[in-house]
Amino acid sequence: MRHALEIARRGPATGPNPRVGCVLLGPDGVVLAEGWHRGAGTPHAEVAALSDAAQRGASVRGATAVVTLEPCNHTGRTGPCSEALLAAGISRVVLSVPDPNPVAAGGAERLRAAGVDVETGLLADEGRELLGAWLPSVERGRPFVTLKLATSLDGRVAAADGTSRWITSEVARQHAHGLRGEVDAIVVGTGTALVDDPSLTARNAAGELRGHQPLRVVVGHRDLPAAARLHGPGGELVQVRTHDPADVLATLAQRDVRHVLVEGGPTLAAAFLTAGLVDEVHAYVAPVLLGSGRSALADLGITTIADALRLTTRSVRPLGPDVLVVATVDPHTPQEH
Structure with a gap:
């Protein structure tokens, strides 16, 4: 065996x-x-x-x-x-x-x-x-969802002036590209797509496209400009015109997607968490302090520590100067507040 x-x-x-x-x-x-x-x-x-x-x-x-x-x-x-x-x-x-x-x-x-x-x-x-993700995807009747965060020690994903490149190190970013190469779809909100203009590709250390490119999914109603990098080489671009995470997963399930990587931004991440549709979190944490700026998550509706969403740490791994924390969400843990 x-x-x-x-x-x-x-x-x-x-x-x-x-x-x-x-x-x-x-x-x-x-x-x-x-x-x-x-x-x-x-x-x-x-x-x-x-x-x-x-x-x-x-x-x-x-x-x-x-x-x-x-x-x-x-x-x-x-x-x-x-x-x-x-x-x-x-x-x-x-x-x-x-x-x-x-x-x-x-x-x-x-x-x-x-x-x-x-x-x-x-x-x-x-x-x-x-x-891997195939088993819980079949058991739960929807794609398995990994939420990726890349933050400072104080939980910021951008400085007060909006700059965010780069909070984490090259080592951490290369590891994240490896994660992209292992999923079926990468999901971001229109806000992130418009502000950050990401390409959402999986690349190797030389900057070349990896053999497998996941679907690039943008969630929201706003259109992307014709010059957006998402229109460039990479996986197929799909826009899901909804704000409901369950609708997003249902649309992707129809495309035989088993593993989804939610990359941002804070509003979309919070929406998936409050809907109870996050299975695993990959948090890349850099030894950087910003003190202000955009938080990694929007409001989860949590007003008291007793209602905190507590995850189970599966691994902690140094990546250059940074740390990757992988944690799972108990499927029986209530996430709606």
């Missing part, structure tokens, strides 16, 4: 489908074949492993399939993996994580009904970690 998890990571971390790995074992425990999902529209990991076995000339009848996610039981762009395993004569399936998608789930039941020995939950924590 650890090897299945390892090869699954070769697949794309972005897109509508999960990363999945599959290893086929003979009765003596020898690896017969392996496969992983390479992206939407390509064979699923189980079918890729069966194809690999055919190319090697290995018989898989009576073999064990070790797979990181429950084999699907529906026909989408490809056929059901449960049926492919049955047709190949697989006698045992060991899986890490049950499929939470009601459309695709049921593979384990189908296999058991056909007499296949099915075991679930092997290295389940590692399996869930591998699935």
Whole structure:
């Protein structure tokens, strides 16, 4: 299973489908074949492993399939993996994580009904970690939302005169570009788009566009000027003419977006937080004090410390002179005030 998890990571971390790995074992425990999902529209990991076995000339009848996610039981762009395993004569399936998608789930039941020995939950924590944002996105029925903040020690994102470049260091900004390259969409409000004129691209240290460019999403009713940098090279530009975060996520879900990065500004960030639609916060904090200027968040409606929105710190990482704090929001924590 650890090897299945390892090869699954070769697949794309972005897109509508999960990363999945599959290893086929003979009765003596020898690896017969392996496969992983390479992206939407390509064979699923189980079918890729069966194809690999055919190319090697290995018989898989009576073999064990070790797979990181429950084999699907529906026909989408490809056929059901449960049926492919049955047709190949697989006698045992060991899986890490049950499929939470009601459309695709049921593979384990189908296999058991056909007499296949099915075991679930092997290295389940590692399996869930591998699935990243895809898993909570499916479980919650909406894209997973990461809120990114880049602030001074006193929580400012711009000085009193509006200048904001640069509060954080080059090291922190490069790390943030890496985060952009791991999400399906970047979301900003029209205020940020008009004032900061961002490009919202994912670039490497040399300033070149990375291979994956997320959708660039602007939320609000105002039009962007023709000369805006958002009209330049990068991911597709989408304007969602609403102020309702739930509407934004619903629109992006229709585009098969699984992971959204909300980058600003303070009004949009506060809107997502008060709507209870933030799952995780990445806060890049620089050892800088401004004393005044624009705050990282607009009013959350919190008037007493007892109502403070408290997050769970997952990691603290130095980035040059700065620090990255990654914290999660308890999905059961009320965020509306």
